[in-house]
Amino acid sequence: xxxxxxxxxxxxxxxxxxxxxxxxxxxxxxxxxxxxxxxxxxxxxxxxxxxxxxxxxxxxxxxxxxxxxxxxxxxxxxxxxxxxxxxxxxxxxxxxxxxxxxxxxxxxxxxxxxxxxxxxxxxxxxxxxxxxxxxxxxxxxxxxxxxxxxxxxxxxxxxxxxxxxxxxxx
Amino acid sequence: xxxxxxxxxxxxxxxxxxxxxxxxxxxxxxxxxxxxxxxxxxxxxxxxxxxxxxxxxxxxxxxxxxxxxxxxxxxxxxxxxxxxxxxxxxxxxxxxxxxxxxxxxxxxxxxxxxxxxxxxxxxxxxxxxxxxxxxxxxxxxxxxxxxxxxxxxxxxxxxxxxxxxxxxxxxxxxxxxxxxxxxxxxxxxxxxxxxxxxxxxxxxxxxxxxxxxxxxxxxxxxxxxxxxxxxxxxxxxxxxxxxxxxxxxxxxxxxxxxxxxxxxxxxxxxxxxxxxxxxxxxxxxxxxxxxxxxxxxxxxxxxxxxxxxxxxxxxxxxxxxxxxxxxxxxxxxxxxxxxxxxxxxxxxxxxxxxxxxxxxxxxx
Numbered sequence: 062x063x064x065x066x067x068x069x070x071x072x073x074x075x076x077x078x079x080x081x082x083x084x085x086x087x088x089x090x091x092x093x094x095x096x097x098x099x100x101x102x103x104x105x106x107x108x109x110x111x112x113x114x115x116x117x118x119x120x121x122x123x124x125x126x127x128x129x130x131x132x133x134x135x136x137x138x139x140x141x142x143x144x145x146x147x148x149x150x151x152x153x154x155x156x157x158x159x160x161x162x163x164x165x166x167x168x169x170x171x172x173x174x175x176x177x178x179x180x181x182x183x184x185x186x187x188x189x190x191x192x193x194x195x196x197x198x199x200x201x202x203x204x205x206x207x208x209x210x211x212x213x214x215x216x217x218x219x220x221x222x223x224x225x226x227x228x229x230x231x
Numbered sequence: 232x233x234x235x236x237x238x239x240x241x242x243x244x245x246x247x248x249x250x251x252x253x254x255x256x257x258x259x260x261x262x263x264x265x266x267x268x269x270x271x272x273x274x275x276x277x278x279x280x281x282x283x284x285x286x287x288x289x290x291x292x293x294x295x296x297x298x299x300x301x302x303x304x305x306x307x308x309x310x311x312x313x314x315x316x317x318x319x320x321x322x323x324x325x326x327x328x329x330x331x332x333x334x335x336x337x338x339x340x341x342x343x344x345x346x347x348x349x350x351x352x353x354x355x356x357x358x359x360x361x362x363x364x365x366x367x368x369x370x371x372x373x374x375x376x377x378x379x380x381x382x383x384x385x386x387x388x389x390x391x392x393x394x395x396x397x398x399x400x401x402x403x404x405x406x407x408x409x410x411x412x413x414x415x416x417x418x419x420x421x422x423x424x425x426x427x428x429x430x431x432x433x434x435x436x437x438x439x440x441x442x443x444x445x446x447x448x449x450x451x452x453x454x455x456x457x458x459x460x461x462x463x464x465x466x467x468x469x470x471x472x473x474x475x476x477x478x479x480x481x482x483x484x485x486x487x488x489x490x491x492x493x494x495x496x497x498x499x500x501x502x503x504x505x506x507x508x509x510x511x512x513x514x515x516x517x518x519x520x521x522x523x524x525x526x527x528x529x530x531x532x533x534x535x536x537x538x539x540x541x542x543x544x545x546x547x548x549x550x551x552x553x554x555x556x557x558x559x560x561x562x563x564x565x566x567x568x569x570x571x572x573x574x575x576x577x578x579x580x581x582x583x584x585x586x587x588x589x590x591x592x593x594x595x
Contacts, residue, residue: 063423064423065421065423066417066421066422066423066426067422067423067424069417069421070355070417070418070419070421070422072417073414073417073418074355074418077359083362083365094372095369095372095373095376095394096394097372097373097374097375097376097391097394098372098376098377099376099377118287118288119288120284120288120289120291120292148291148380148382149376149377149380150290150291150294150380150382151376151382151390152287152288152291152382155390164376
């Protein structure tokens with residue numbers, strides 16, 4: 062009979078009409094995202110060792126890493142993530158040996174103008190703190206070394222005195 | 232009566248082209264007299280772009296060829312690179328590749344099936360197919376972190392092991408798929424209007440299909456038994472039992488229905504792979520900086536649209552000297568303008584839909 066297939070199709074759609082919904086009301090309700098989801102990138106300043114591996118791993122030159130050498134130590138002074146060119150492939154995350162660059166599950170990345178797409182992760186105060194920390198550590202280390210050297214000299218001197226005394230005594 | 236031929240542009244913005252594709256039709260009334268296809272609206276120069284990227288960095292660009300089957304595109308590239316560098320891929324990685332690859336094939340065929348139903352006027356079928364495709368997209372998102380651009384494969388293995396809960400979800404989907412296919416058959420395949428629109432429309436003979444070097448479901452719909460997974464098994468496809476469905480008439484209906492049949496076979500492969508999935512490493516030992524020996528390689532895999540070939544020339548440095556992709560959609564489109572001549576304008580949409588082109592792949 063012609064139209065049998067049509068009726069069968071209608072039966073399916075009517076059945077589905079009373080079935081469970083497959084959609085959710087988006088902005089209010091959200092579906093769970095998997096752990097591996099690549100959303101907005103996140104940078105952990107304290108973990109970064111300024112090795113440049115993420116910069117080299119990126120296919121699109123998204124990441125610009127600024128470094129400075131303070132007291133023979135590398136300090137990250139800038140980490141610019143030009144998000145508009147990001148492919149969200151995760152190669153930078155894979156390359157990072159310290160998990161300093163990760164991806165969050167924030168996928169709403171729309172901005173009103175182009176200048177706000179790029180993310181500058183490093184704040185000046187973070188850099189200042191880090192430099193201060195390093196300088197302080199270096200100063201403390203130097204002081205400790207100096208103190209150690211002095212005590213060494215002192216002990217050597219006392220040793221010498223003792224030996225001369227001994228010699229004199231003999 | 233004096234009649235005049237009319238020039239008509241289909242596209243570049245037209246829903247049936249599934250992207251940006253233009254066909255210039257010369258019409259005599261409603262009949263197509265001449266046709267010229269004009270691709271290139273989505274050309275990004277990927278082949279040139281990747282020449283300035285290192286070998287691992289090429290991978291995210293392959294996602295953007297056939298963006299409905301990103302994993303299969305990844306596979307084509309890594310398969311070529313593994314042949315060039317003579318890397319043996321670990322067992323577990325091969326099984327994972329087969330599982331996600333076949334899932335991706337089902338997803339791609341679901342889009343083809345659904346979009347075809349939409350093209351010929353049944354938008355309900357489209358929604359039903361996309362509903363089930365969403366399950367696969369969720370699974371691909373689970374393993375790779377992205378829905379359409381997974382970049383999941385790596386030279387020598389895969390990016391990450393299967394996450395917890397994936398196997399159960401996959402098994403559940405495979406068990407559910409026959410019910411879904413029954414629904415598609417009831418909703419689309421069995422519909423008389425759909426059958427009238429597609430049966431005996433634009434048949435391609437087996438001889439013609441071979442001459443035009445068509446591949447994939449379009450070739451097999453014409454009755455040519457050529458599936459790379461069977462004809463020249465790559466990866467571990469020789470270990471699975473599956474059939475290659477064939478069409479008999481090579482018309483639009485056969486091209487459409489073949490994809491539904493192929494979904495069942497893909498599910499069969501996944502079921503076997505899930506049962507046999509071994510433990511072990513997921514990555515071969517590959518040097519951190521990939522420098523393949525100077526030379527060239529051409530490797531082919533069976534993507535959802537046909538034979539995906541990747542040609543890589545290495546000059547021994549960290550960047551490829553030349554990469555070329557043989558994209559099945561592009562090659563298949565070569566027969567399109569010849570095929571639509573003599574058919575009515577409504578058939579043009581039906582024929583274009585049955586080809587299942589993806590413009591990211593046509594233009595590259």
